[in-house]
Amino acid sequence: MFGLDKKHTNLLLLVAALTMLAPFILNPFPEGSGMAQFNAGYPDLMQRFVIFGIFAIGFNILFGLTGYLSFGHAAFLGVGSYAAMWMMKLLTMNVIPAIAVSIVVAGLFSLLVGWISLRRSGIYFSILTLAFAQMSYALAYSVLTPITGGETGLQPKLQDPRILDGALEAGASPRANLFGLEMTSSFEWSVGSWLFTFNVGYYVAAVAMLLSFYMAIRIFNSPFGMMLRAIKSNQQRMNYTGLNSKPYTLAAFVVSGMYAGLAGGLMVAMDTQVGAERMFWTASGEVVLMTILGGAGTLIGPVLGAGMIKYMENIMSKINETILHQWFAFLPDGIENLLVAMVYPFIGKGWHLTLGLIFMLVVIFLPGGLVEGGQRIARLFKRKKPSSDTPDGKTTPAE
Amino acid sequence: MGILEVKNVGKRFGGLQALGDVNLSVAENTVHAIIGPNGAGKSTLLNVLVGKLIPDTGSVMFDGKSVLGRKPYEINQMGISRVFQTPEIFGDLSVLENMLIPCFAKRDGAFTPNAFIDMFRDREIVERAEQMLEEMNMADARNDNAATMSRGNKRRLEIGMCLAQEPRLLLLDEPTAGMARADTNNTIDLLKQIKDERDITIAIIEHDMHVVFSLAERITVLAQGTPLVEDTPDKIKGHPKVREAYLGESQDAA
Numbered sequence: 001m002f003g004l005d006k007k008h009t010n011l012l013l014l015v016a017a018l019t020m021l022a023p024f025i026l027n028p029f030p031e032g033s034g035m036a037q038f039n040a041g042y043p044d045l046m047q048r049f050v051i052f053g054i055f056a057i058g059f060n061i062l063f064g065l066t067g068y069l070s071f072g073h074a075a076f077l078g079v080g081s082y083a084a085m086w087m088m089k090l091l092t093m094n095v096i097p098a099i100a101v102s103i104v105v106a107g108l109f110s111l112l113v114g115w116i117s118l119r120r121s122g123i124y125f126s127i128l129t130l131a132f133a134q135m136s137y138a139l140a141y142s143v144l145t146p147i148t149g150g151e152t153g154l155q156p157k158l159q160d161p162r163i164l165d166g167a168l169e170a171g172a173s174p175r176a177n178l179f180g181l182e183m184t185s186s187f188e189w190s191v192g193s194w195l196f197t198f199n200v201g202y203y204v205a206a207v208a209m210l211l212s213f214y215m216a217i218r219i220f221n222s223p224f225g226m227m228l229r230a231i232k233s234n235q236q237r238m239n240y241t242g243l244n245s246k247p248y249t250l251a252a253f254v255v256s257g258m259y260a261g262l263a264g265g266l267m268v269a270m271d272t273q274v275g276a277e278r279m280f281w282t283a284s285g286e287v288v289l290m291t292i293l294g295g296a297g298t299l300i301g302p303v304l305g306a307g308m309i310k311y312m313e314n315i316m317s318k319i320n321e322t323i324l325h326q327w328f329a330f331l332p333d334g335i336e337n338l339l340v341a342m343v344y345p346f347i348g349k350g351w352h353l354t355l356g357l358i359f360m361l362v363v364i365f366l367p368g369g370l371v372e373g374g375q376r377i378a379r380l381f382k383r384k385k386p387s388s389d390t391p392d393g394k395t396t397p398a399e
Numbered sequence: 400m401g402i403l404e405v406k407n408v409g410k411r412f413g414g415l416q417a418l419g420d421v422n423l424s425v426a427e428n429t430v431h432a433i434i435g436p437n438g439a440g441k442s443t444l445l446n447v448l449v450g451k452l453i454p455d456t457g458s459v460m461f462d463g464k465s466v467l468g469r470k471p472y473e474i475n476q477m478g479i480s481r482v483f484q485t486p487e488i489f490g491d492l493s494v495l496e497n498m499l500i501p502c503f504a505k506r507d508g509a510f511t512p513n514a515f516i517d518m519f520r521d522r523e524i525v526e527r528a529e530q531m532l533e534e535m536n537m538a539d540a541r542n543d544n545a546a547t548m549s550r551g552n553k554r555r556l557e558i559g560m561c562l563a564q565e566p567r568l569l570l571l572d573e574p575t576a577g578m579a580r581a582d583t584n585n586t587i588d589l590l591k592q593i594k595d596e597r598d599i600t601i602a603i604i605e606h607d608m609h610v611v612f613s614l615a616e617r618i619t620v621l622a623q624g625t626p627l628v629e630d631t632p633d634k635i636k637g638h639p640k641v642r643e644a645y646l647g648e649s650q651d652a653a
Contacts, residue, residue: 003517223503223521224514226492230500233489237557240449240487241501242475242564244509251512 008217011299015213019206022046023196030193034326037318040311043186043199047270048310050202050209051263056290056302057209057216058259062252063288064297065225067232071126071284072113072133076257078140078279080106080264082147085154085274092164093156093174095183095204095269099262106261107254114253118246121235133284140276153275176269178204183269201270208266212259213303219255220299228252229297260287289355293362295369304370309355316351402427402600403448403568408457409624410443417443418454419625425568425617430594430601432611435621436645441604444621445572448602449481450474462567472509480561482571486553488560490546494537497545497556498528501563528563535559535589551582555589562593569593571603575610587613612636620644 004012018025027041040046059073080102087098117128140148148154156174168174176183183201190196219225227248230238238245268274277283286309294305324343328336346354366372401424410418418440425431435441446452448459450471459466466474475481489497502524507513519525532538535555540548545556554574561569574590575583587610594601594614605611611618611632618635620627622644628635635641 003515005517005519218517219514221517221519222514223499223507223516223518223524224512226496226499226518227503229492229496230489233491234487236483237487237489237560238500239471240475240481240483241560242472242504242509243500244470244472247510247512 002214004217004221008221008299012210012214012217015300015303016210019050019210020203022049022202022206023198027194027196031195032193037323038315040315041197043184043197043202044271045310045314046199046202047205047266048314049307050205051266051270052287052290052306052310053303054205054209054212054266055260055263055287056294056306057212058256058263059287060256060291060296060298060302061216061219061228061259062256063291064302065220065228065232066249066252068118068121068249068253069126069288070117070129070253070256071281071288072117072129072131072136073256073260073287074279074281074283075113075133075136076106076110076260077264077267077283078136078274078276079109080261081268081274081278082140082154082264083261084265084268085156085272086147088156088162088174088176088268088272089154089160090162092162093176094164095176095178095265098176098269099208099265102261102265102268103258104261106264107258110254110257110260111250114250114257118249118253130281130284133279134281137276137279137281140279148276149274150276153273155273174272176201176272205266205270208262209303212262213299217299224248224251232297289359293359293369295371298369298371301369301371308370312351312355316347316354317349319347321348401425402462403602404458404460405444405448406458406460408444408447408454408459410440410447410452410454416624418447419623421457421621421624421626423619423626423629425600425602427567427600428598429616430590430603430614431617431619432603432605432615433619433621434605434608434611435627438623439621439644440624441621442572443624445481445570445604448474448570449479475504475564475566476509478565478567480564480566480569482554482557482561482569482574484573484576486550486557488545488553488557490544492545493541494543494545494548494556495525495528495532495541497560498531498563499524501560502527502531505564531559531563534562549582550578551585554578554582554586558586558589558593562597562599566599568600568602571601571605573605573607574603575605575607583607583610586610590614 002009002012023041023046026046027039029035029039055077063069083105084098084102087101091097113129113132117125117132120128141150158168158174178200181200183204186197186199188195188197227243231245231249235245290305290309291302293308294303295301321340321344324340325336328339331339362369403425405421405423408418408421421444433441433444443452447454448466450466450469453467461477461479464477466477489500499518506524529538532541537552537556537559548556575586578586590601591614593599603614615632617629618632619629620635620641627640627644628638
């Protein structure tokens with residue numbers, strides 16, 4: 001189906017099912033129960049899952065396939081966001097032109113950055129991309145204030161021209177919409193003590209992610225994708241096989257820049273504001289973490305990594321001391337306080353510490369990321385069945 | 400007029416004259432060996448031929464066209480394929496994928512961003528690659544990871560990848576370096592077979608005299624960056640100048 005083989009069709013359908021049913025899957029605990037704080041099925045977080053999923057899928061096309069580690073991809077995300085915001089200010093609050101322009105502008109910017117940065121490889125390439133991203137951040141923060149809003153960033157204002165939209169009524173605020181359907185509007189469905197939220201913005205972003213994921217599968221399976229893997233594997237042999245590796249890497253760079261732009265555009269579509277901090281180097285580093293955590297060079301890995309990091313960022317960080325005391329309340333006071341003191345550094349604001357530990361464990365014990373972990377578990381189960389073939393011990397990265 | 404004409408090529412690295420004044424003519428459909436002691440300039444000459452180095456003086460013509468100033472991939476597309484001293488293959492890819500890449504390069508050229516076709520559904524390319532694996536006796540290994548193969552098999556794959564491009568000139572840089580005797584003999588047999596079955600010119604740089612005398616029809620002896628003699632293997636064997644270059648006269652034996 002869709003020009004894919006059976007394995008990849010199944011993968012795509014699985015991801016489609018997971019994203020479409022996410023409001024259910026991410027809300028397994030009833031409202032008001034002690035576990036409800038682990039529910040991730042609220043629009044803001046679900047949107048972040050898929051948007052950062054797109055960002056990571058795109059980053060993986062560059063890093064996972066060609067091995068070129070860009071440390072400046074947040075710049076493309078930011079440029080896409082600014083472009084989308086200006087479309088909303090000048091043209092219309094409809095998200096379609098905003099998203100389309102964010103992809104195009106980020107693609108053009110990545111063409112420029114890639115054309116210069118790809119003159120070098122390895123650590124020098126990484127440093128060049130980092131330099132570009134930090135320059136973009138600094139410019140957006142200071143010199144380019146008329147375009148970027150500087151410190152305050154940009155929001156749609158009532159007095160913006162918006163030549164395609166009619167004048168707003170007095171007191172109304174401009175809202176991002178898809179042909180009138182507002183991004184922030186949600187349909188809530190309560191079943192028993194469960195509450196499921198179906199948000200328009202989330203579904204727009206989810207469809208964008210499915211399209212992105214589908215494109216990534218096509219790229220992975222194409223001769224183009226194989227050439228990108230060949231660059232990572234042996235650039236010397238590639239050049240001596242009559243292939244010019246430069247345009248291939250540049251194409252991969254631009255494609256991943258466009259993915260970042262799409263993610264940036266979607267961010268603006270969901271939450272109509274943008275600031276320069278979106279381009280800060282920590283944002284570039286985050287997508288590197290997501291990709292490696294999930295499994296660089298795998299299809300589903302970056303999405304998993306993005307989901308995991310965003311889940312921890314939003315859920316782990318909400319757990320505070322009071323909640324810990326509730327959990328350990330059944331223990332004698334002394335032990336309770338000791339346990340709380342021991343766990344406390346790893347939760348709340350300390351979630352970065354937990355993330356860091358998980359990242360280290362993954363890199364050391366599962367170099368293939370969460371996907372490799374999944375494969376190992378799957379193999380463990382296969383081994384238990386006596387009828388099945390013995391595993392060949394080979395890891396196929398394109399899962 | 401040979402298929403490869405090297406005229407007055409010189410190359411200097413700082414104070415070292417790596418190549419003095421090299422003249423070399425490789426006739427079409429022959430096996431031409433270039434031998435010489437360490438530091439004779441063999442590798443420098445090879446790197447000039449494939450575009451990795453640009454010489455200070457002289458000209459290199461392949462099939463009537465200059466190769467100087469062209470990038471390695473352009474020279475490859477002209478019809479020169481290179482086999483490296485250590486087998487250079489795509490270790491992360493399967494054997495079949497390794498073979499698909501040169502097939503795509505041959506048909507589609509140096510850059511074709513065909514991102515939306517499934518590579519395994521390109522029947523023409525896949526059939527060609529499978530046929531090449533068949534010819535290399537590697538069809539059974541098609542799904543293996545290329546990095547896991549023995550050195551002899553890596554060499555076999557690398558040569559197969561070069562042949563898949565149907566080059567007119569195949570350059571081999573010490574193709575049996577570091578190989579066990581059995582692998583060396585297999586490689587010699589493979590090269591003999593290639594020479595007999597194809598219209599191809601082979602230029603080979605080699606240390607191992609067993610390999611050289613098993614394969615070569617012409618031999619050029621290089622010493623201190625200049626060709627000493629060029630002749631048939633029989634004549635080279637007893638040539639006093641060659642003995643001198645290899646064993647030295649009064650200096651220390653190299």
